[in-house]
Amino acid sequence: MAAQSHVPGEGDDDASRRYRPGYELVAEQLLNYIAEQDLRSGDRLPTEQGLAHILGASRNVTREAVKVLAAIGRLSVRRGAGIFVAESTGGPADDELSHFRPTSMEHVLMLLDYRTVIESETARRAASLATPIEVRAIRESAETSLRAAQAADGHAFARADTEFHDAVGAAAHNVFLRSSVANVRRFASQSDVLLFHGDAPGSLEVAAQQHLAIAEAVAAGEADLARELMVEHIATTQSQFERKIRDRLFNLDGRGAPKVPVQPSRSTSAAEEPPSQETSAS
Template sequence: MAEQILELINGAGLRPGDRMPTENELAARLGTSRTVVREAVKILSAIGRVRAHKGRGLYVADDDGVLGATRREGFFLPTDLDHVYMLFEFRRVQESAASRLAATRATPPELQAIEAAADMCHRAHATGDTELWNQGDDQFHLSIAAAAHNPFLVSTVREARRLVRQSSTIGLQGTLGGHVEGALQEHTAIYEAIRTGNAEAAAQAAAIHLDNTLEDYRREIQRRVFG
């Protein structure tokens, strides 16, 4: 249902800061109950896609974040492997910290959001849907950052992932394959550690995931860019 609400937002051309339909209106448009919509809104709120203001209604979240200004500075171009190492070194630090905090702070709706994103990645792998994989992978990592209850982590995780996507202009990312099956298992390990409240295991699982992802990206860069 959360995905259907996002589709409705996109289809209506709503922008960050725009007011959304009420829960009752969403339920009517999507042919479901207000209870189902409310749970979906909790998930979208947990991953920073929707803001619920008491007495004022629902609004599309402004995802620009504290690093929004850096988005206008131009492309991140990994002209040598050192650039990629630095990006992933940064991601390793921030996402390990986010996972550690999420293990002690995640609420039930936030855990549900992390699990739903992991399930989306499984569906994407089963169908070979690259776009769905990218969406699920983004939501997985951002849901963990949101569950850390630190807006600076959310902004920096989002920005680092944006840089990874941007770098695909020279072939950093490819189709599903390579590390994807390992990534699914690593997502599960991260989620289970967060769900059971094991902060150090969550941080370690996140670090392993980023290390393995870096190795996969490094091989792909060497193959596509450096010959």
């Protein structure tokens, strides 16, 4: 059974009393280790056993942490060769992104700031340039997200949410804006996995209603309104992320956020076996 740490959330729902398994804490520690050691894309990490020793965790928990980080594209595990920081797909600027920490307040806020800049402009252009077919795609994905929210189907909502933002990006008629939207959401999904276990950080229905409002503004050709509504939508997400991260920083076991030891040390936070189920980003 995994060592788990309590993560208080908002409200009295079950998700607010969720516990974090040890392998997720070790995944976070491992990302901190990569940043502190200034490792870059393609750099080789210590062996699984070596990482376990450095992080003060069991080998089994470390193995599960590596699997999680490989699944979200942060590590590359090559049979017979070792564990590596995942290769970037771009130029030197992407090397800085390889140090993105999905559970860091500073990094998540930078990401959301960038998302606001990109997606607000995307929504504004979509309202001016969307074709009838593109408007229909935006509306249908927004309506699908509302049905999923009302059914409390997080996985269906996540798919509809992705389709909605992709549809708005496509309607902006700028391949670079559309690519930026997809890229920023890829990083956000890493926070979804490590902070929210693949669930949405807040009310699905609130987000779905915001999707519908943006869709209607785009359909009406209200460019400024579409931009304002997208800014509001992302601001809602930001407040949810801030609350969740603050909960973790200040309430996690009453100890604060886990840190990576410079020298090998013992840890009791991740000493047990992780559960076998996999997590997936929303």
